[in-house]
Amino acid sequence: MLKIDNLTKRFGGLAAVNNVSIEFEANKINAIIGPNGAGKSTFFNLVAGAMPPTEGRIEYQGMDITGMACDRIARLGIARTFQTTNLFEESTVLDNLIVGHRLRTQSRLWDVIINSKRLRDEEKKCRARAQEVLDFVGLSHIGHRITADISQEEKKRVAFALALATDPELVLLDEPAGGINPEETENLAGLIRKMVEHGVTVCLIEHKMDMIMSLADKIMVLDHGEKIAEGTPDEIRNNPVVIEAYLGSDDDAAA
């Protein structure tokens, strides 16, 4: 599904992502772990097209998407959530989600001026899709709330829903369980599994090891921009290089 070859991103002298090659399979949960500043978010930014790589190649479903614009990549079916959730706080939850399906519509300014049938149909379609993804993430009972008033975990779910509204095949989740409690983390893991059951491939960055170990099919470990290991949770758990990196960086290991 996603094939990365020798991917490198340099910021000045710093190689945030350094010569990383990996392959992610469809319909699996792939995790990326690593200490703070390891280059995980940068890796996502490259895959999603938010920034061009310095070197290397990204292949998605057999298509070379290296350096392609972010919005085009989104239309090809790669969606993402961000490390910090940002939503339209003053609007209702449902209102936030309607724009998620915009990329599957065609209406332009002219349709807006004459209020064309195409626009009305597409608006209906977007609204229906918003309701659908809201149901999917289990929040249909709070669709009418002002977004500022819902809990952190609910906001994470809304962010998932927004990504799902784009009809993605691959979803990149950047620390979805950041800042929420263990029970909520458990629920969120359930939601991630449900996404995969519905045919979405997931790639996630997470610091919470319990969650990763029970959830992931495949794990890639980044450290200082380099891939130091990849494998199943068991392989990673017992990999001396990984243990070294985590002990060396004195955080995250406990999490």
Place this chain on the structure above:
Amino acid sequence: MNALQKISDFFMTPAMKILLILAAVLFPFVASNEYQIYVMALAFVWAIAVYGMNIITGLCGQLNLAHGGFFAIGAYTLSILAVDHGWGFWWAFLAAGGAGALLGFLAGVVSLRLKEHYFAIFTLCVGFIIYLLIDKWEALTHGALGIIDIPAPNGFGLVDFTQTTPFYYLALTFMVLSIWLAARIANSLLGRSFRAIRISDDLAESLGINLMRNKVLAFVLSTTYASVAGALYAGLVRFIGPAEAEVVHTFDMITYLLVGGIGTLMGPLIGTMAITWLTQSLQFLEEYRMIVFGPMLVVLVIFFPRGVVGSFLTWRGRRLAAAQDAQAESAAKKKPKANNTVNSSAREAGNHA
């Protein structure tokens, strides 16, 4: 349902819109003198420009400080064509709108490459360049002398727009049209794309929204609004000078937006009206006006950062949500069994959701 809620519900009905339009139509009959009608017509003209600013700054989140410059471009295009080249008012008016759109497109394509405050600073410079061109390019703009004897809109022998009251109705018509279009845009998928950009460029892009195309479109819409307003202004005041392009007008419009409610539909109108009439009523204070006015503005921005309309909408949204929650709860109480299944299925959805 208490009285407050009833009133707030009424604000959102079509009847309220009709009432507002009716009040505006009747205003010339109740105004105590012609000057008041003139001030109101002028406020309508400014409100059109503020609606334009609301598209790029309110909906799309890009602080455009060249807005006053595009107002002046509209005023000057109309005046130069009508006075120096003998164009009929309405042809010159169309050209003014076109000039605003075209120059807005060129300025937008360049300046929207920059983000956030860099964009704001760049547009401040664009606005200043427009001012300098108007002030110094005497062959085209008459320089500091300004342009006089600008014709009033052609009434085709039916109405005389040199008179204040007919012009008032003309300005009202244009303003209502502007609000209508702004509402169409704001409530459509296009407006939603703009608002996604306002949340964050990164988020919008990740949702497949082409940043440049949408930002340029919002920018062109806003400069078109500004230049149409500028052209109407020239037709009302009938004398313009380089002062029209001074940046202070842009900051005035930002004030209107902030007071009324940035990004809201009725905010630009309410802000423009409120400040216009407040300024009028504080006129006796002359230059000390700002001593009263400044603190009022500060208090407003601190306590109502989303302006009058924005604060109202949030308040109302919360009430509606609370009412809906209460309703769901009482419905659940009536049917305890149904409640259980609903709750457990909701919980289930939450769990393996």
